[in-house]
Amino acid sequence: MPKGDLRTFDEGDFDGSLEVQSFRGIPLDNVKRSVGYAFELEKKPAKLYIIASAERDLKSMPKLRMWVNDFSLSKEFKPNIELIEDKRALSTIIYDISPFGKEGKNELSFVKSSMDPLSLLSLVVVAFYPDQDIKTKYSLDAGMMILRENENLELESIGRGILVMGGRNGSARILTERNNYFSSYYNYESDEVEIHDDGKVNVISESEYIAIIFYGTFSTKSPEIRLNPQLSTKDGNLLVYVKNESEVPLDKVIMNLTVNGITKFFKVYSSVSPNQELSEKVMQLTNGVTNVNLRVVGIKSGMRVVIDRPLG
Template sequence: MNKVINSLQVVKIATINGEITLLTSGPLRLGGLHRSRIGCLTFEYIKPLSAKLKEATLEIAATTTTDPSHVKWRLWINNFPLTREFKPQNTIELKEEYFNKVLFDITPILHARESEEVKLAIKYDGPGEIEINHANLVLAFEAKEAVSSYAYFSGALIIPPNESSKFNVPLNVIDKYSGELKAIALAKSRHSMASIYVNNKEVFSLSGLSDLEEIHVENIQVKNNNEIEVKHEIHRENAIKKPIYLSTFILASTKIIKPYIRIKDVKLITDDKNPRLVIKIVNVGQSRPDKLWLLLIDAGIIINRLKLPCLKPGEEHEIEMPFKKQLRSKHLLSLRTVWTKLSRTFFEETRLTTSLTDNA
């Protein structure tokens, strides 16, 4: 293959009070002489406390060795029968295989059966074998403290080595520096190097791509009409010269009213009780976090973890944490606050000073 194939198609362009999330699982091979015809892919689905699920799209990328009309499968989501038919919305016929995309609206299923995991079960009854290159959940959550505009593309942008391709993405800009890119790339050669440019500025570059590469880039400058360029390079002369596939692409402009948890003060108390740290934290952000933890870390290892109440903006909280003398290295001790807002995780880390820990 020596030419670019662009079959990326718009799935949805929208603006919501909330945010868009991409979860990925795979790959999975079924059928053939020595493989099972039944398999399962699992997604960790934890609905944000401050959000409501609005839409859920299941996207499956599957490579088959036979024409899609001969493929037979059955799908279940959390034990709910989804389909008995293989009817891809997009198929690309290549030299020795077919690359297919199948999309389902599974919003009613997730509304009816909420759990912390979503399991996709597949039974393959067709000839030869099928490879589920990846499966995605594209989730739109409604939330009061966020607004997001997004453009969601599915299909495949297939780029041979040392070639590039451009396409345009319209977007309702919430804030020009609030852009984020979520994408799934499939590499056929471990020597492949991919670069992605948004409006002539490189935002992502990686050599040695894996079979399934999840790409997530934040704080991109975006505008109403964005030019996306994807470059694929293989410089090694004797390397396998195979294309990369950009299988899923989402460009979003998202603004979230964020909390920010700061460690305000740390004291070591060594009175008649056991030594302990007294830590004061404060929320200097503009909203309450969904979840909040405080971690004590010794030489990179978490040795204590406390779940804390979610502070309102401006609220302070004091915590006591046991402080053992038998720590690995008092010079590498740190405290870390970790908090979540919608689908995002944030943290701040403070190194404990030598003068503080030497008194223990």
């Protein structure tokens, strides 16, 4: 029987979209006392959570300080959820860091000030991007759930699910009515599995044990992101053209032109209106130029569409 607890820490309806990012863990000892993580946010979030999981010896309580964008979150290690397993304490801390999130690059660091060893198992960041054009129903669970080999945990998906597991080593099968997924992680990697089904989700351990740290499920109604990219030549020059055929404005449109896999043109356009046309004269063609590809990315509140358009 699975041991531990996954608790719902936030659920409801939101005018916007949610983005989940996960990062691998790392052991901290007397030589390596700190670790830093950088993550990007598409815009300033309405809400922002971090979920950090750690493993320590049951007899010790390491002093661990957490920082986000140069602001000290905590001077001590105070987990919200803790599980005792084989003389070890497996812990999860949930922080609401909404006031400190900003558009662009954000930095999170952990600094251990005591002699006691501690291993970070994983880090999860959940961002809520406000957008009146998008409606999302969601439920977020976090904690520490241990599954021994062949043990099963049943979850529920309302359309899309993201499952995060972490630890030293582990592997699992994730089964839905329509699809099978496989997850494995080694040496404190954090594995994120994205599930595109609704209904029952069964997680079955295929190793000595696995640690489930986070599960979020979402149902999103949003307008379609539609882009029409074109490549053409005129007077020996290569021209790129992109039209936003979406019914809504896009936060960003990114153009990346490559020749034989090497980037020759890159540009980011912000606040692109419906039916807005973007065009550039990017380079002069020479004899022998082959394998030309334009990649266009449309972004709206963390949701994105990627289109590749080759020349010819």
